[in-house]
Amino acid sequence: xxxxxxxxxxxxxxxxxxxxxxxxxxxxxxxxxxxxxxxxxxxxxxxxxxxxxxxxxxxxxxxxxxxxxxxxxxxxx
Amino acid sequence: xxxxxxxxxxxxxxxxxxxxxxxxxxxxxxxxxxxxxxxxxxxxxxxxxxxxxxxxxxxxxxxxxxxxxxxxxxxxxxxxxxxxxxxxxxxxxxxxxxxxxxxxxxxxxxxxxxxxxxxxxxxxxxxxxxxxxxxxxxxxxxxxxxxxxxxxxxxxxxxxxxxxxxxxxxxxxxxxxxxxxxxxxxxxxxxxxxxxxxxxxxxxxxxxxxxxxxxxxxxxxxxxxxxxxxxxxxxxxxxxxxxxxxxxxxxxxxxxxxxxxxxxxxxxxxxxxxxxxxxxxxxxxxxxxxxxxxxxxxxxxxxxxxxxxxxxxxxxxxxxxxxxxxxxxxxxxxxxxxxxxxxxxxxxxxxx
Numbered sequence: 001x002x003x004x005x006x007x008x009x010x011x012x013x014x015x016x017x018x019x020x021x022x023x024x025x026x027x028x029x030x031x032x033x034x035x036x037x038x039x040x041x042x043x044x045x046x047x048x049x050x051x052x053x054x055x056x057x058x059x060x061x062x063x064x065x066x067x068x069x070x071x072x073x074x075x076x077x
Numbered sequence: 078x079x080x081x082x083x084x085x086x087x088x089x090x091x092x093x094x095x096x097x098x099x100x101x102x103x104x105x106x107x108x109x110x111x112x113x114x115x116x117x118x119x120x121x122x123x124x125x126x127x128x129x130x131x132x133x134x135x136x137x138x139x140x141x142x143x144x145x146x147x148x149x150x151x152x153x154x155x156x157x158x159x160x161x162x163x164x165x166x167x168x169x170x171x172x173x174x175x176x177x178x179x180x181x182x183x184x185x186x187x188x189x190x191x192x193x194x195x196x197x198x199x200x201x202x203x204x205x206x207x208x209x210x211x212x213x214x215x216x217x218x219x220x221x222x223x224x225x226x227x228x229x230x231x232x233x234x235x236x237x238x239x240x241x242x243x244x245x246x247x248x249x250x251x252x253x254x255x256x257x258x259x260x261x262x263x264x265x266x267x268x269x270x271x272x273x274x275x276x277x278x279x280x281x282x283x284x285x286x287x288x289x290x291x292x293x294x295x296x297x298x299x300x301x302x303x304x305x306x307x308x309x310x311x312x313x314x315x316x317x318x319x320x321x322x323x324x325x326x327x328x329x330x331x332x333x334x335x336x337x338x339x340x341x342x343x344x345x346x347x348x349x350x351x352x353x354x355x356x357x358x359x360x361x362x363x364x365x366x367x368x369x370x371x372x373x374x375x376x377x378x379x380x381x382x383x384x385x386x387x388x389x390x391x392x393x394x395x396x397x398x399x400x401x402x403x404x405x406x407x408x409x410x411x412x413x414x415x416x417x418x419x420x421x422x423x424x425x426x427x428x429x
Contacts (some may be wrong), residue, residue: 036112037236041313046351048317057310075094 002051002077007070014046025067047073079263080330081209087253090198090421092145093246093385094137095126102239107125107232109222109295121348125242127227129429134165134269135173135429137245138221139180145247145425150278153182153308157215160206161187162198162222162377166191194404196344196413198222198377200413204261226377229275231291233299237307240347242373246381262327263411264319272311273406277302290353312405316350320404327412335360337398340388342405343424345369345379385422
């Protein structure tokens with residue numbers, strides 16, 4: 001069973017600029033840090049490596065919050 | 078299923094030539110420092126080699142081939158086949174391989190032709206050359222793989238400009254009945270052809286004044302229809318979807334495991350893609366060499382360039398079991414499994 005807390009810990013491990021504990025399920029990606037296509041690739045790579053799930057550019061455009069992305073990942077595990 | 082086995086073909090050596098001019102991504106002022114540092118760290122490209130105006134892929138390949146032919150002490154009259162794999166040919170017409178055949182003073186009995194492939198070009202080229210040699214009882218062959226990619230990227234396109242570097246390589250192959258098998262698994266998905274393309278200048282769209290109009294695509298990305306465009310996320314997801322199953326099928330087909338290989342050499346797409354593949358396959362980092370930091374993504378030639386710059390000593394001295402995997406533009410991808418034995422590998426060459 002995967003949890004959103006675990007998902008957040010894994011994201012924090014990938015992005016140096018995120019202070020631990022600052023990212024919440026309701027946080028909007030675009031407010032948290034400079035969102036760009038490299039960040040998108042890092043997130044896609046983490047999700048593929050850790051959960052063996054593919055998320056697309058479309059998924060990331062539709063997802064507003066951390067929890068939105070988490071729900072997409074969870075539904076495909 | 079395009080799985081195949083070649084017998085009796087030995088890799089004899091390989092050489093590569095890069096332009097002398099080094100361009101550092103730390104000087105790439107089109108993007109701000111923070112993004113630049115993130116790009117260098119994540120994509121993994123610090124410096125790239127950039128060809129001077131008028132220097133072509135064939136020029137680099139010819140320098141590499143002259144050196145390799147000399148070091149191998151090959152009789153040029155025995156070279157029966159020359160294949161030039163590139164997306165940056167000398168002219169629209171004729172075939173670059175014909176011009177190169179003459180420049181290298183190869184005999185008229187030599188088969189010479191181009192294969193217009195990019196990222197996956199080295200494994201495709203090995204398969205094409207090896208198959209023709211096996212069928213035709215050819216003695217010796219030269220496989221040239223290279224690209225001048227910096228000619229087609231736009232400075233104001235952050236998704237392509239800092240990524241690519243230029244190189245020309247040549248690999249020598251010869252008939253040897255004692256040579257062990259080479260295994261291949263080659264694949265294609267042309268539905269993704271738009272993920273990496275140059276829209277104008279070919280027969281489909283032709284060429285007009287508008288072909289050179291530079292337009293904004295998104296933040297930090299400006300280009301014309303004569304520039305290379307790259308859909309990074311699309312290519313990324315294609316790679317993560319296809320490459321691992323392709324390698325696993327090749328291993329099953331050849332009845333081998335990753336543990337049997339000495340080195341796993343990936344096309345140098347970008348560091349993040351390659352590290353993700355390595356983690357998915359659970360390969361020890363010490364077995365996965367890189368050249369992307371110093372040379373960038375060098376298109377189809379990235380596999381032989383990495384072999385040369387990272388494994389030169391090992392290839393010269395020992396037997397090495399290599400798993401090669403290359404993927405990208407087309408979309409086209411493939412893997413090869415082969416064993417080398419004391420290759421002739423001259424030092425990296427440079428030209429102005």
